Amino acid sequence: MSYPGYPPSDGYPAFPGYPPTGQESVYPPAGQYTYPAVPGGYPPAGGGTYPAAPPSTGFPGAGYPAPGCYPGAPQAGGMPPYPGVGFPGGQAPSPMPGPPAAMVQGTQGTIRAAADFDAGRDAEILRKAMKGFGTDEQAIIDVVANRSNDQRQKIKAAFKTMYGKDLIKDLKSELSGNVEELILALFMPSTYYDAWSLRHAMKGAGTQESVLIEILCTRTNQEIREIVNCYKSEFGRDIEQDIRADTSGHFERLLISMCQGNRDENQTVDYQKAQEDAQRLYQAGEGRLGTDESCFNMVLASRSFPQLKATVEAYSRIANRDLLSSIDREFSGNVERGLKTIVQCALNRPAFFAERLYHSMKGAGTDDSTLIRIVVTRSEIDLVQIKQMFTQMYQKTLATMIASDTSGDYRRLLLAIVGQ
Structure with a gap:
């Protein structure tokens, strides 16, 4: 079965310029960059152990198929941030005046679940924003930037129940360009979005190696296992086989190791x-x-x-x-x-x-x-x-850099997610 609103292996949402071409991440040469420290560094004074990673927030399937694809939202980033140690110059810079230690040692997103949440009410707001001549982009932004991924899945389900229409298809017909790509990404379940990004990084001519690295080398074991299962169930493909077909040598072996989630x-x-x-x-x-x-x-x-x-x-x-x-x-x-x-x-x-x-x-x-x-x-x-x-x-x-590099509804939605 396919994910509602997203074609499986025979097609993909028409995101402009996705994945990017020829824009690999460039790391500064050795000796020219010092990684920053995080306040409240590790290990604890006098030894001891690191705190356990925050548990998964839990992610209801919201009625979607392919159980391996949407069982849980990403765990909170795996491990807490660590201070820079042993970088060029021998010493990390002094930490900036920081937030409370509890915030530093944990993790925190800019988007949290809305307290007074009503999926039906939000579905109605989105319907009105797209009905008739023109689109009320600000109304759409106000909803999607202030709801958790779990809540967006419930809005999507409520929209289909109330109007007999697919919210994703309606959004695609009303939006275009980068703001379309951003909003559709927000409505993808987290695991599906990672799997979708990996598939597009290897689909067609060329390979976006930076996308493979960014996802497979940074996710937790649970996240990787869910991504691998989702990749198989949604696209009917084995991710290891695709990696072997698109990469080689020591890089291929590193990515295969990452795919094990072990x-x-x-x-x-x-x-x-x-x-x-x-x-x-x-x-x-x-x-x-x-x-x-x-x-x-x-x-x-x-x-x-x-x-x-x-x-x-x-x-x-x-x-x-x-x-x-x-x-x-x-x-x-x-x-x-x-x-x-x-x-x-x-x-x-x-x-x-x-x-x-x-x-x-x-x-x-x-x-x-x-x-x-x-x-x-x-x-x-x-x-x-x-x-x-x-x-x-x-x-x-x-926020300052985003504001200077983007424009229009795309800028407004990014800034609403990032916060000032």
Whole structure:
């Protein structure tokens, strides 16, 4: 069965310019960039363990088919953000005056479920906004930017019950361009949107490797397993086979490892193992002629993110160089970007997404699909922290940069999601 309003493997919503072409994420060369610290860093003073990741918020299926596709909303970003350690210069910058420690150590989205929610009332508002001559885009924005993904699914179901029409088809007929892509993305269940993005990154000529890296190297085990199941049920395809057909070599093997969703999620750090892994990575790279790529793949694909952070710290002491710099020296191309993404997420996940957002808008033109995808997928997880990191890293707010790079209803909806 197919997802209501979205064709399965034989067709896709007509999103303009999706996926983007030739706009890979560009990471600054080693030695030119210092990753920021997050207030309230880890590990706790005197040792101890990392707090457990926040539980899943729960995500009712809202009557949609393919049980593997929509069982749960993304967990809250996996691990809390970590301070930058061992980066060029040897010291992370001082943290900016911060929010309460509870907010820093947890995660928080800019969109939360509306308290006084009535799916039927919202469906009626959307119907009136699209009925007759012209479209009341502001009314649509006011609804979709202030409802959780779960609530949007209920609005979609109520719309079909009340009017016998498909809300997605109506929205597509009334909207166009980037605002259409953004609103349709908001109405996709979270797991489906990730699976849809991966399918489009590999569909047709060329491959958008940056999309594969962004999704597969940053999601939690549960999220990845749900994405893999959704990919199969909705598009009738095996994601591993598609990855093998579209990628090769060490990059292919890294993505296949990510697809297993088997990363250790024990939040207790084994500092002895961190020391051993750091020594192993050094011997596989800087400490030898050539590189043992499989060693890097094994450690970075299997260890928990808190464990990897401890390994990065130990590596800096052993190699007198940070691990990101060593990866930059030992690898190139997509596998380099994938490995660095894993390390960056272990150290500071919000900063990784802040950097992606910055590069989507930096310079001439805007990589709108990357901007939309990150704003939508992180809006209920950690967009508050991403905004804080963005300001610290680039001395401007995310909202300011969005406002200068976008226009019209597209700008208004993005700013409504991001918040000022």
